[in-house]
Amino acid sequence: MNYPIYLDYAATTPLDKRVLETMLPYFTEHFGNAASRFHAYGWEAEEAIDMAKGKIAKKLNWRTDEIVFTSGATESINLALKGVFEDFKGHLITVQTEHKATLDTAAYLESRGVKVSQLAVNSEGQIDLNELEKAIQPDTKLISIMHVNNETGVIMPVSEVIALAHKKGVLVHVDASQSLGKLDLPKDADLISFSGHKIYGPKGVGVLLAKKEVKLSAQIHGGRHQRNRRSGTLNVPGIVGIGEAVSKCNLKEIEAQALLKTDFENELTKELPCVKINGSKNDRIGNITNLCFKGLDGEELLMKLSKIAISNGSACNSASTEPSYVLKAMGLSEQDAFSSLRFSLGRFTTKEDMENAKDHVIETVYTKG
Template sequence: MTYLDYQATTPLAPEALAAMIPWLRDGHANPHSPHREGRRARAAVEVARDRVAALLPRGGRVAFTSGATEALNWAIKGTTGPIVTVATEHAAVLDTVAAEAALGRTVTVLPVRADGLIDLEAARTAIVPGTGLVAAMLVNNEIGVVQPIAALADIAQAAGAAMLCDAVQGYGRMPVPEGCDLVAISAHKVYGPKGIGALWVRHGVELAPLMHGGGQEAPGRSGTLSPALCAGFGVAAALMRDRQSADMSAVDRMWQAALGRLGPIWMVNGSIEARYHGNLNIRRDGLDVNRLMSLCRDIAFSAGSACASGSGRSSHVLRAIGLTETEARTSVRIGFGRYTTPADLGAAMEMIAAAADAQRRGA
């Protein structure tokens, strides 16, 4: 099996697994307990926190969560005032702001252009004094487009609004802009374990708690932390920092090779210039994606967002960039990264292209 679904989740780094095993096997103490073993577990959590924070803006604190979905819910529900967000955000943002709107909170959803990028002038019109929160994604999980978060943060700051960045797909791959006030990240998108993420909160930003209880994590997240998950996340974050240049160079080379193999009959969805190159979202006229995936069953890739799989709906992101329902349903997402070899990617692209050609000939 060739794994090409890195936006859905990444393989667990062996180093991260090795860091977790001692805590899973022997380190069973509660890191919030005052005895010696509890303090030892707490020390491991704090080492991990520092490693995760090293890839985030200065002047804030990392609060561990169960994942990015919890972090985004907390950031949105924990703030007040009107919300401005973007039509191509993850469901964890769009569904949460819809829930807030149902409770009476004002929500503005900005459209995007055909390249998937927001219009900053439209953002300036929408983000006005009195806005409470601006929520936007750094790297889109479906089409890989990189939004101008730094410029958005400047607009938010000028209006007195807090800036929330969903940095799940961009964390460790590119800098998170310093102007953000809240940043949500997830371990399993950076070769760490599933079940842990974090919300970075700028000092001075007040958040109401999402869950009530012991308040173990400042600034108010309740629940017992897993030293094993924290340790795995910390090592994964350190590897992202140490390997960033090598990882990005390898991804860039594979992107160019994949585009060269596909040729002009395949169209790339979203901007090619403002994009993370480990995400290749493409479409081909007349393509039957379900049949393609059946023919290429030895390749793990996605027909749109993994988070919406099984819903029967076409991608809201692809519709937001102006694709018709038919065009959206002829699109596939191919994601690759650290553990993808050029040979494996090349062979997979050959198989996908050949299966699509055969499908067209048989039509």
Template sequence: MIYLDYQATTPLAPEAFDAMLPWLRDSHANPHSAHGPGRAARAAVEVSRDQVAALLPAGGTVAFTSGATEALNWAIKSVGEPIVTIATEHAAVLDTTAAVGSATILPVGCDGLVDMDAARGAIGPGIKLVAAMLVNNEIGVIQPVAELAKLAREAGALFLCDAVQGYGRVTIPDGCDLIALSAHKVYGPKGIGALWIRDGVDLLPLLHGGGQEAAGRSGTLSPALCVGFGAAAALMQSRGAEDAEKVERLWNIALAVLDDGWIVNGSTEHRYRGNLNVRCGGLEVARLMSDLRDIAFSAGSACASGSGRPSHVLRAIGLSDAEARSSIRIGFGRYTTEPELIDALTRIDAAARAQRVAA
């Protein structure tokens, strides 16, 4: 199996697995207990918290959560309406803002970048929260988060950054008030994320029942998951330049292989290059995936797969239903080899060409 779905989830780093193992096998104490084993577990959690925080702006607190979805729900539901966000946000933002109430949804251009004129018109006095994704999970576009955060600050609103896909890869601006993270997008374990909360920002708890965690979040933490997240974050910090260089090289290889008949969706300039979302006219993606079962790639974001609906992100950048349905997402990173990427994309390209000939 050639794995090319890094936006859905990254492989677990061996170093993160090794760090977790003792806490799964040998050390079972509750990190909120006052006895010795409990204090040892708590100490491991705090080391992990510092490791995660090392890639974030100074002057805030990392509160561990069950994942980015909880972190985003916590931030949005605590701050409340009116909210300004972007049409290409993750469902965890769009669905939560809809549940909260009043939200202004900013359009994007064909490149996937937010319409800044619309943003300046919408972000003004009375707005409580502005929410924007740093790196889009479907098309990899990097939004001008620093500019949006500045508009929010000038309007007296808080700024929430969904940094799930960008954490450790793209610099997170200092102007953020709230930052949502997920471990399994950075070679850590599934089931844990975090909400970074700037000093001075007070949130109401989303979960009640003990307030064990930072900022009053209730629930027993898993030392194993926290340690895995921390180890993965430390690797993102130490290997950042190496990972970026490799991703750039793989991106150039991918464009060279898919050089005829394929169109990149979204900006190629303002983009994290480990995400290649492309379309090919008339492509039947379901058939393509059936023909290439030993290659793992995506027909859209994993969260929307199986819905039968065209991607809301691809529709937002102006693609027709047919164009959106003929798009695939290729995700690669630290553990992708050049030979397997070339092999996979060559076969994808050949299968797409065969479909066109058959048609």
């Protein structure tokens, strides 16, 4: 099969071969349960978990006892929000353009009695810090915010959010799924979530970084594993993989991707008058571009762009026929939101890939016109 050029790294990344090599022995030779304390198989598994924690702690400057392994970022977000609001009391602040893992969890908490405020964004996808400050109430417990938006690549001012929140005694959870490995993670966040498969690690494993002083109620019970924060037999190969993937994160990679992305945007906007970039001009991650092909049917265009693998938004919303709620929150009309496509680059994207993708987009749009 002739596969298309892969430009959907924001949806998932390929497993790095170096990560795979570290994982393989834990499927066959070292297959023990990390909770088995009375023989070598269990000891080897536990040692592997500790090594993975050590890699993550060293790379991200967190304590090993503040690392909770989960099945992915969605579970990590659920644990962060539900774990803080176990009593279903208090006030949660989030943003209209958050991932559905956050918005759906917030909606569930609201149905159980938690007060929820969703901050609006401007046309560039940014929040107003003054509005955030006004939204904080005496019973506000938590602010949950993405570091980088998964559809537009807009970078949120998380450091300023954390500083403001902590002045008011409010906890902050940061969804770092799209920023880990590309930006420095914010200092002083109380909770940070991310997934292995966004950083060239395996699917089915994620992390919640949770400060020791944060009172976090477990949402999965059955053995009091991981300091009673998340029970269940640990996914040793997956944890080994995410530990290695985190250790291989290199912030310099995003610089090369940003150059390729900028050239791609410049060429398309120059050649195609219908193309407009969605999101902040300055505060966008270097590997994601969301483009509106004004006047064209985005889904039809997506199908005709058969030589490249891209998306029309978050992979988690791919079954929906509704226009992107993220783009609508930024003020785009339904028609323009339907006309928008996301291109996202990664570790293995080449200059040739982007040249071929650019030519394919231009040729396809001209053919439609």
